Amino acid sequence: GDSVTQTEGLVTLTKGLPVMLNCTYQTTYSPFLFWYVQHLNEAPKLLLKSSTDNKRTEHQGFYATLHKSSSSFHLQKSSVQLSDSALYFCALSEGTNTGKLTFGDGTVLTVKP
Amino acid sequence: NAGVIQTPRHKVTGKGQEATLWCEPISGHSAVFWYRQTIVQGLEFLTYFRNQAPIDDSGMPKERFSAQMPNQSHSTLKIQSTQPQDSAVYLCASSLVGGSSYEQYFGPGTRLTVL
Numbered sequence: 001g002d003s004v005t006q007t008e009g010l011v012t013l014t015k016g017l018p019v020m021l022n023c024t025y026q027t028t029y030s031p032f033l034f035w036y037v038q039h040l041n042e043a044p045k046l047l048l049k050s051s052t053d054n055k056r057t058e059h060q061g062f063y064a065t066l067h068k069s070s071s072s073f074h075l076q077k078s079s080v081q082l083s084d085s086a087l088y089f090c091a092l093s094e095g096t097n098t099g100k101l102t103f104g105d106g107t108v109l110t111v112k113p
Numbered sequence: 114n115a116g117v118i119q120t121p122r123h124k125v126t127g128k129g130q131e132a133t134l135w136c137e138p139i140s141g142h143s144a145v146f147w148y149r150q151t152i153v154q155g156l157e158f159l160t161y162f163r164n165q166a167p168i169d170d171s172g173m174p175k176e177r178f179s180a181q182m183p184n185q186s187h188s189t190l191k192i193q194s195t196q197p198q199d200s201a202v203y204l205c206a207s208s209l210v211g212g213s214s215y216e217q218y219f220g221p222g223t224r225l226t227v228l
Binding site: 049 | 146155158161172183
């Protein structure tokens with residue numbers, strides 16, 4: 001079945017530094033990849049999505065590129081802010097009509113002053 | 114747009130009792146998803162409705178869990194004979210249509226605690 005791997009469980013950074021959160025996936029279908037962000041006691045919200053190979057997608061200063069050759073969709077930001085502290089999920093949807101999401105374990109990003 | 118509404122926000126049950134969780138999707142959305150979130154298992158898919166019809170329940174535990182969508186404005190997740198391991202945040206999400214490319218909008222979740 002489908003799977004998503006996020007290698008970092010916890011990332012702690014100082015404000016202003018760059019960040020990269022890793023995401024790799026396995027699927028036999030044509031993949032749609034998503035990044036969701038969940039702030040404390042809030043619902044997950046979509047941050048980025050892509051199904052296009054080798055095309056960078058950006059939103060709110062975050063960006064990611066889907067690389068089908070390496071089955072990766074890493075999330076990056078050039079300068080993190082205190083408000084970026086949250087739980088980040090990478091998720092995969094197979095290229096069919098179901099739309100159900102398979103999530104990675106999540107990465108907690110903590111940004112310190 | 115009120116977003117996805119889930120009630121109750123918190124529910125505490127005793128072991129063996131029944132719990133019913135409610136979800137009101139965004140008006141006009143035809144797809145409704147249920148997920149479960151725990152520290153140990155993370156976010157897991159449970160079940161999916163499209164135009165009120167059950168499409169995929171591959172993530173639902175075979176016993177004690179059931180979901181329905183009697184009309185386009187609400188869905189319910191029922192857990193019979195709740196067990197401590199059912200303690201989790203249950204998230205409902207809706208999207209305009211079912212399909213991989215459509216954004217799922219999540220509700221705030223119902224935190225179920227089984228004592």
